[in-house]
Amino acid sequence: MSVIVEKLTKRFSAGGAPAVSDVSFQAPPGAITTLLGPSGAGKSTILRTIAGLETPDEGRIVIDGVDCTELPVQKRGVGVVFQSYALFKHMTVRENIAFGLNVRRMSRADVNARVDEMLKLIQLEDLGRRTPSQLSGGQRQRVAFARALAIRPKLLLLDEPFGALDTRVRKELREWLQDLHEQTGVTTLLVTHDQEEALEISQHVVIMAEGRVAQAGSPENIYDSPATPFVASFVGGTSILNGRVHEGRAEVGSLVVAAPQSAREGEAVQAFVRPHDIKLAKSFDGDGQNGASTGRVERLKPVGGYVKVLLKLPSGDSITVEVPRNEFDELGVVEGDSVHADVRTARVFVGDFSI
Numbered sequence: 307m308s309v310i311v312e313k314l315t316k317r318f319s320a321g322g323a324p325a326v327s328d329v330s331f332q333a334p335p336g337a338i339t340t341l342l343g344p345s346g347a348g349k350s351t352i353l354r355t356i357a358g359l360e361t362p363d364e365g366r367i368v369i370d371g372v373d374c375t376e377l378p379v380q381k382r383g384v385g386v387v388f389q390s391y392a393l394f395k396h397m398t399v400r401e402n403i404a405f406g407l408n409v410r411r412m413s414r415a416d417v418n419a420r421v422d423e424m425l426k427l428i429q430l431e432d433l434g435r436r437t438p439s440q441l442s443g444g445q446r447q448r449v450a451f452a453r454a455l456a457i458r459p460k461l462l463l464l465d466e467p468f469g470a471l472d473t474r475v476r477k478e479l480r481e482w483l484q485d486l487h488e489q490t491g492v493t494t495l496l497v498t499h500d501q502e503e504a505l506e507i508s509q510h511v512v513i514m515a516e517g518r519v520a521q522a523g524s525p526e527n528i529y530d531s532p533a534t535p536f537v538a539s540f541v542g543g544t545s546i547l548n549g550r551v552h553e554g555r556a557e558v559g560s561l562v563v564a565a566p567q568s569a570r571e572g573e574a575v576q577a578f579v580r581p582h583d584i585k586l587a588k589s590f591d592g593d594g595q596n597g598a599s600t601g602r603v604e605r606l607k608p609v610g611g612y613v614k615v616l617l618k619l620p621s622g623d624s625i626t627v628e629v630p631r632n633e634f635d636e637l638g639v640v641e642g643d644s645v646h647a648d649v650r651t652a653r654v655f656v657g658d659f660s661i
């Protein structure tokens with residue numbers, strides 16, 4: 307069961323900038339696809355249009371081979387989970403899960419069997435008689451999933467489903483969602499602005515920026531081969547180094563790498579470097595392919611299993627390096643020290659960008 311979004315455009319005000327502009331992508335069958343992008347990129351609008359909660363100005367939505375663009379919400383066979391729990395407060399967990407089944411006039415015995423099945427699926431078998439106010443945030447969100455899945459949707463639409471939860475619960479539910487998806491195999495479209503969540507959970511990622519698709523591909527493809535400076539910056543926490551093209555190569559401080567083919571002599575370039583693609587050493591061991599630069603340690607910040615090192619380069623650019631805790635201890639540097647930064651790999655784009 308796949309979803310095809312074709313040339314979708316949505317404006318909320320006549321003459322205003324479109325919230326979604328000529329967007330096309332496919333969500334592969336049985337996979338989790340993520341719509342990832344900053345706030346205001348148009349992700350929720352796309353999701354709501356697929357659900358039938360918004361009408362597009364142009365374009366088509368095809369679900370399971372059927373053009374659903376004109377179909378009402380309840381005929382599309384989709385289950386939706388929003389960030390805010392949207393459970394009925396006066397109903398028990400069982401009644402909440404049964405809601406869509408009762409609307410469809412399923413027999414009482416079948417409803418009970420399906421609710422039992424769903425409670426088992428979300429591992430809340432003992433809490434069916436509680437009301438939402440007697441549940442934790444994470445439990446409520448699991449009930450919202452059960453309610454969405456109870457109707458056996460062809461497609462599960464998730465709009466920042468873990469957005470209102472604290473970091474620990476959020477991470478737990480990420481794992482839980484992956485298990486749930488393995489069990490149900492339902493084609494899923496997830497909206498998030500959290501790139502770690504997108505890279506971890508999904509098999510396919512659609513990066514959105516300003517109402518358009520910036521890039522679509524596997525998480526590995528997006529991370530390793532960002533197509534634009536925006537994608538390189540947005541996914542993977544990147545440092546940006548400024549430089550120029552000289553004799554067909556990009557010179558960025560003491561870093562020299564292949565320049566894009568379109569680059570002309572003297573043209574400005576920017577190198578995008580991932581925090582773990584930089585190796586720090588107290589003395590330069592000379593094995594850097596791209597070159598090494600000496601930098602001054604401006605700030606050290608331990609973050610769990612690694613230390614974030616902010617370096618100021620002679621060019622004036624700053625870079626952030628992530629060093630695993632054990633390597634950092636061996637390195638033995640303090641703020642103010644000079645270190646060699648050996649950039650292992652960088653992605654170079656022509657021009658001067660900011661996001």
Ligand SMILES: Nc1ncnc2c1ncn2[C@@H]1O[C@H](COP(=O)(O)OP(=O)(O)OP(=O)(O)O)[C@@H](O)[C@H]1O
Nearest residue numbers: 318325326343344345346347348349350351352499
């Ligand atoms: N009902 C509405 N009426 C008017 N403008 C809207 C409406 N819904 C969304 N917009 C506008 O459309 C644009 C895209 O919003 P949308 O919610 O789709 O973005 P998003 O990527 O999901 O952002 P967020 O992560 O903050 O939810 C924004 O500029 C927003 O203000």
